[in-house]
Amino acid sequence: MNKRLGTIFxxxxxxxxxxxxxLLISSSIKKTNGPAPKLIKKGNAEVIKDFAMEEIKTSxxxxxxxxxxxxxxSNEEIHxxxxxxxxxxxxxxxxxxxxxxxxxxxxxxxxxSNKIKLEGVTFENNKLDIVYEELxxxxxxxxxxxxxxVVLIPxxxxxxxxxxxxxxxxxxx
Numbered sequence: 001m002n003k004r005l006g007t008i009f010x011x012x013x014x015x016x017x018x019x020x021x022x023l024l025i026s027s028s029i030k031k032t033n034g035p036a037p038k039l040i041k042k043g044n045a046e047v048i049k050d051f052a053m054e055e056i057k058t059s060x061x062x063x064x065x066x067x068x069x070x071x072x073x074s075n076e077e078i079h080x081x082x083x084x085x086x087x088x089x090x091x092x093x094x095x096x097x098x099x100x101x102x103x104x105x106x107x108x109x110x111x112x113s114n115k116i117k118l119e120g121v122t123f124e125n126n127k128l129d130i131v132y133e134e135l136x137x138x139x140x141x142x143x144x145x146x147x148x149x150v151v152l153i154p155x156x157x158x159x160x161x162x163x164x165x166x167x168x169x170x171x172x173x
Contacts, residue, residue, distance in 0.1 A: 045124035047131045053118045056148040060087040065106065066146075069130075071166040072102040073155075080169035089148060101158065103166065105130045105149040116147045126162045128153075 065084060072078055074097060078090050081104070093102055107116055115135040122129050130149050 045122035047120040047122055049120040051121065052152040053120070054150045055116060055118050056089045056150060058085075058087055058089055058146050058148065059144070060085050060146050065172070066108040068106045068172075069166045070102075070104040070106070070169050071163055072104060072169065073097055077169050078102075080172075084169055084172055085146070090150070093152075099156075100152045100154050103128065103130065103151045103153060105132070107132075107147045107149065109145045109147065114145065116149065118149045118151070121151055121153070123161065126160065127165060128158075128161055128163065 070077075070081060072081060072090070072093075075094050078094055078097075081090055082088050085106075090102065090104070103121070109116065117133040117135060119131040119133055122131055130151060132149055
């Protein structure tokens with residue numbers, strides 16, 4: 001009987017040590033899906049999501065032309081954008097800008113595995129801002145990604161807004 005109790009006690013002790021070991025190992029494992037998403041938003045205004053929006057990821061890179069905000073209201077401005085970035089991703093909007101304007105925020109990510117999710121726009125203090133979320137990975141790749149965050153806004157919704165913080169591509173030298 002004592003021998004049997006000793007065996008049961010030994011097995012229970014092994015199970016307890018095994019469970020403690022598993023808990024210690026699992027608590028030290030880092031999650032590889034990266035830190036929590038970071039919402040980039042200026043001010044406290046409500047985020048408006050009812051406009052057509054698109055995130056375009058490309059490998060194009062234009063020296064010094066990152067974190068730029070563009071307003072594009074004509075085919076000529078689309079061509080000027082194409083010339084700046086050596087890219088034709090916005091060509092699908094050619095001949096579609098009679099009653100809408102494109103607002104394009106250009107973002108560079110140091111890793112192609114980082115993502116940007118477009119959330120909407122805000123109208124605060126008579127200014128328009130694009131709201132987006134950065135989704136970074138803990139371990140990234142060594143390529144650079146350029147993101148065009150594109151929002152189409154009807155021109156009648158722009159009346160009275162101060163758009164001086166948005167540039168036309170044709171004005172960039």
